[in-house]
Amino acid sequence: MTQSATSEARSDRSTVDTAQRTIRQYFDIEGERLLIGGVCAKDLAARFGTPLFAYDAAVVRRKVAEVRSTLSGRFSIFYSIKANPAAALLKLLISEGCGLEVASGGELKQALAAGCPPQMILFAGPGKSETELAAAIDARILEIHVESLDELEQINRLASNRGQEVSVALRVNPVDAAGGAMRMSGKPSQFGIDEECLDQAIDLTERLPNVRVSGVHIFMGTQILDAAILDEQYRRAVVIARRVAERTGPLRRIDFGGGWGTPYFAHENPLDLAAVADVIVSIDRLLAAEPLLSKAAAIIEPGRFLVNEAGVYLTEVIRIKESRGKRFAIIDGGMHHHLAASGNLGQTIKRNYPIAVVNRVGAALAGSTEIVGPLCTPLDTVGRNVALPALRNGDILGILLSGAYARSASPHGFLSHPSPPEVLVENGIASEIRARGAVEDFLRDQALEYENG
Numbered sequence: 001m002t003q004s005a006t007s008e009a010r011s012d013r014s015t016v017d018t019a020q021r022t023i024r025q026y027f028d029i030e031g032e033r034l035l036i037g038g039v040c041a042k043d044l045a046a047r048f049g050t051p052l053f054a055y056d057a058a059v060v061r062r063k064v065a066e067v068r069s070t071l072s073g074r075f076s077i078f079y080s081i082k083a084n085p086a087a088a089l090l091k092l093l094i095s096e097g098c099g100l101e102v103a104s105g106g107e108l109k110q111a112l113a114a115g116c117p118p119q120m121i122l123f124a125g126p127g128k129s130e131t132e133l134a135a136a137i138d139a140r141i142l143e144i145h146v147e148s149l150d151e152l153e154q155i156n157r158l159a160s161n162r163g164q165e166v167s168v169a170l171r172v173n174p175v176d177a178a179g180g181a182m183r184m185s186g187k188p189s190q191f192g193i194d195e196e197c198l199d200q201a202i203d204l205t206e207r208l209p210n211v212r213v214s215g216v217h218i219f220m221g222t223q224i225l226d227a228a229i230l231d232e233q234y235r236r237a238v239v240i241a242r243r244v245a246e247r248t249g250p251l252r253r254i255d256f257g258g259g260w261g262t263p264y265f266a267h268e269n270p271l272d273l274a275a276v277a278d279v280i281v282s283i284d285r286l287l288a289a290e291p292l293l294s295k296a297a298a299i300i301e302p303g304r305f306l307v308n309e310a311g312v313y314l315t316e317v318i319r320i321k322e323s324r325g326k327r328f329a330i331i332d333g334g335m336h337h338h339l340a341a342s343g344n345l346g347q348t349i350k351r352n353y354p355i356a357v358v359n360r361v362g363a364a365l366a367g368s369t370e371i372v373g374p375l376c377t378p379l380d381t382v383g384r385n386v387a388l389p390a391l392r393n394g395d396i397l398g399i400l401l402s403g404a405y406a407r408s409a410s411p412h413g414f415l416s417h418p419s420p421p422e423v424l425v426e427n428g429i430a431s432e433i434r435a436r437g438a439v440e441d442f443l444r445d446q447a448l449e450y451e452n453g
């Protein structure tokens, strides 16, 4: 077999299939053109330029509704803004009744700037600085999720200086973990207080007059697609909460974390929400039967599940190149805007995100293409051996499932390309919610007059 025939045989047809699956579920097609929120994706590219991120507001609203209908009245939703902190999305989610979970002083500022009431904000993270903790205390947010004994003492000191009492939840790193693509517990970790040290932590809180333990927080992993894993995790959280409450008295809140997944690849299926609803009912019953927990509010803090499917990264093919039997489509975007799609955001196996040619959805496939960005590294590959229609300069590719951990989790500074704009489409109207960066951004605040020696 020739080299190209071999790569043909291995070409990844699932990339287009998974794209079709996502499109069928969340978007429309007119002729052969993808519509995002009723607006032609190719027109968005023409109007706002490429590369860009486009989000469909109706999809976000639909995801909130799906989560809500899965939960009981005891539960509330705090959107984890690290998934995508665009102010317009935050406003949308706040208007849908979500609180916000933040993980830095910068995110806290964004949450407040988007109009989130402080009492609808939670703050977690293993390395909160003194300045960040002080900002959270001054803003009087709902609860700080404490990840170490040292942090407890620091919060007490800051609260005492201000004459305040601060509500904290103990984030617990359980002794065992249950599932999730990226496990964040059950092993030595910077996240949370080891379960074995809980008594020590509670002893300490008893000596700290300015902190009050109002809850517990357990977040065991992200990208969970199996309700049975959530069931195991949530039951574990209830056991831990009971143990804490036996020492502290009744808890006000139990935060069960985020982690609800979205299917990216052909072998992945969506989370079965009916099964999750059953989990919620059984957790509700468990809590109702525990005198120390029966009045506790329950929280989940999803990021990905609420916004991922709403987002499409649109990028233009700017050059087609053949090299030693392989076809490369060079695009004007890449891993500097969308690290996750290149498989470099912690993935152990690099698999292709769903990709569609948005101006020719459904066109006949014509062999295998490498889709690469403009950066000077082979890591900047967002499609490997992808079976696609024959690409031409000017085609617009849409990388689907780009609403979460895409723009916000990418190394924008690498190679100094302008950062991509964001567009929110609602009721057929597209609004630029973040402007494109400029090359001059990379010069700003630099000591241009600096002379060596």
Ligand SMILES: Cc1ncc(COP(=O)(O)O)c(C=O)c1O
Residues within 6 Å of the ligand: 080, 082, 083, 101, 124, 219, 221, 222, 223, 257, 258, 259, 260, 301, 302, 303, 304, 305
């Ligand atoms: C503390 C905490 N909560 C919530 C989330 C959101 O996770 P996901 O997007 O998987 O729902 C994260 C993600 O890392 C997190 O660290």
